[in-house]
C-alpha cells in the first residue's frame with residue numbers, strides 16, 4: 330500500500346502553533362520524521378515537549394499549522410472531513426492514556442463501534458470482535474461495562490478497539506501511564522506481540538523500561554527532535 | 561448500521577436533564593397549542609368571510625339605472641335612464657357570456673299583516689333567476705319563486721327568516737296566507753339562515769320576495785330599481801360589463817362608455833379583496849403562532865446544546881475512532897426532532913380537542929360576534945403547517961449545536977484527561 334521505500338509516515342517541516350488568544354504556544358517546530366512499515370518506535374521527552382501533539386497529528390486527530398505529512402504516500406493535509414474520518418477508522422488505531430472507552434455501553438459494543446463505522450457486515454463484526462477479545466485475553470468480560478473492569482482490562486479493551494479495523498499504524502500515548510506496574514507489564518507484552526506480528530507501532534512513554542524494548546527511540550525537547558536512533 | 565448504539569450513548573444525556581426536558585416539551589406543546597388555535601380560528605374566519613362575501617351572491621353585478629353624464633346623438637346629458645323588467649331577457653339573449661339576469665323592484669312602505677301582526681316592511685319583486693343569483697336557499701319544505709309563478713302573476717311570497725319570525729313567530733309559515741297591502745299572498749318558502757356581509761336596501765333576512773309580474777300589477781310600477789346579473793365565469797366580468805353597456809346603450813340611446821347612465825357594483829372585485837384579506841389574516845395569525853412556537857424551539861436548542869456539551873468527550877472519542885460527522889449528528893438531530901415532536905403531538909392533541917370543544921360551543925351559542933368569528937376548523941393545511949414548523953424547529957435545534965460539536969478537532973476535545 331505504501332511507496333517503494335516502505336515509508337509509512339513522512340513528515341517534513343511540521344510545526345504546530347496553539348493560539349490561545351493572548352499567547353501563542355509553539356508546540357512543534359520543524360519536525361522531519363520518517364517511519365517505515367513494521368517499525369516499533371518509542372517517543373520520549375520531558376513533559377510539555379510536544380509528544381502528544383506530534384502523535385495526535387500523526388493519528389489525524391489534529392492538523393499541523395505548517396509542513397507536509399504523508400501517510401502511506403498520501404498527503405493528509407488536504408483531506409476533508411469524511412475522508413479524514415475514514416483514515417482514522419481504517420488506517421489508524423489510537424490508544425490513549427486514559428483509555429477513552431464509552432462508559433454507557435459494554436466492552437463488546439465499544440470494540441464493535443469502529444467496525445460499525447467501517448460498514449462491516451453483522452456476521453463479520455461478531456466474528457471479529459470475539460476474535461479480538463480472545464487475543465487480548467478478555468473473552469469472559471465482553472458483556473461488562475467499562476466501569477466494571479480494572480485499569481489494565483480497560484486498556485486491553487481499548488487495544489482491541491484500536492485493532493478492530495486492522496490498522497496500518499498503531500499509536501499509543503503513554504498507554505501505561507494510568508496503570509500499576511503489573512498491568513503495565515501486561516500491556517507491554519501485548520505491544521511486543523503486536524510488533525513481532527509485523528505491525529507498525531509508535532508509543533509515547535516516560536518509562537525507560539518500555540523505551541528499551543523498542544527498536545528506535547525519538548527524543549523530543551521543546552518541540553524539536555533532538556535525538557533519533559536505534560535503542 | 562447499528563446506529564441504535566449511538567442512540568444509546570446520547571439518550572442518557574437527555575435523561576440527566578429530566579426537569580429541563582419536561583419544561584422544553586411543555587414549551588413546545590404550548591407553542592403548538594397556540595399555533596393550532598390561531599390557525600384554526602383563522603380558517604374559521606376565512607370561511608365566514610368567504611361565505612359572508614358570497615352571501616349576497618357569487619360573482620354578481622348589481623346595477624342601478626341613473627342619469628346620463630355624456631351627451632349622445634343629440635340627446636343632452638342629465639337624461640334619466642329607465643330599465644324595464646323585459647330587459648333581463650334582452651340582455652341574456654344578446655350576451656352569451658351572461659349566465660342569468662333578473663330585474664328587481666323595491667318598495668319600502670308595504671303593509672304586511674298576519675293575524676294581529678301588522679308590519680311596515682320592504683317588499684321586492686324579482687324574476688325567478690334572482691333566487692340563484694342572490695343566493696336565496698330555502699329551508700326544507702319550501703321553495704323559491706319559479707317561472708310559473710311569474711307567468712301566472714301568482715300571489716306567492718318567499719320570506720326572509722327574520723320577517724317570517726316577526727309575522728308568524730315559531731309556527732311554520734309555508735302554505736299560510738298573509739296580506740301585502742291587504743292583498744292575500746301565500747308563503748311558498750322561507751330563506752335559510754346565511755351570513756351576508758354586503759347588502760343594498762337591507763339584509764335578505766328582512767325581505768319579502770314576490771314575482772316581479774305580480775309586483776307590477778300590485779303597485780303599478782313599470783321600471784326596475786335594480787338589475788342583477790352574473791357572467792358565466794368571474795373572468796368574463798369585464799367583458800360582460802362592456803357588452804351590458806353596449807346592449808342597453810343601443811336600446812336607450814346612451815353612450816356605452818357613460819358609466820353614470822347605469823351604475824354597476826361589481827362584487828367580483830370586492831370578493832377578491834375579501835379573499836386577499838382573509839389570506840392576510842391567516843398569515844398574520846400564523847406568524848404569531850410561529851413566534852410562540854419558536855420560544856419552545858429555543859428551549860429545545862438549549863437542551864440539545866447542554867446535552868451535547870455534556871457529551872463532548874464521547875463525541876470526540878467517536879470521531880477519533882473514525883465516525884463520520886453525519887453518524888454523530890444524525891442521532892442528535894433525530895433526538896432533537898423526537899423531543900420537538902413529542903411536544904408537538906401533545907400540543908396537537910390538546911389544541912385539536914380545544915378546537916373541537918370551541919366549535920361545539922360556538923355552534924350552540926347565539927351571539928353574533930361568535931357567529932362572525934366562525935367555526936374554528938382544524939384542517940389538513942393547519943396540521944401540515946404545524947408539523948412543518950415543528951420539523952424545521954427540531955431540525956435546527958439539533959443540527960447547529962451538533963455540527964459545532966463535530967467540527968472541533970478530536971485532539972482538542974480529548975486533551976483534558
Ligand SMILES: Nc1ncnc2c1ncn2[C@@H]1O[C@H](COP(=O)(O)OP(=O)(O)O)[C@@H](O)[C@H]1O
Nearest residue numbers: 347349354356375376377378379380381382383
Ligand atoms: N490545545 C492546546 N492549546 C494550547 N496549548 C496546548 C494545547 N495542546 C498542547 N499545548 C501546549 O503545547 C505544548 C506541548 O504539549 P503536549 O504535546 O501535550 O506535550 P507532551 O505530550 O510532551 O507533554 C505544551 O506547552 C502544552 O501546554
Ligand SMILES: [Mg+2]
Nearest residue numbers: 380381382502
Ligand atoms: Mg502528553
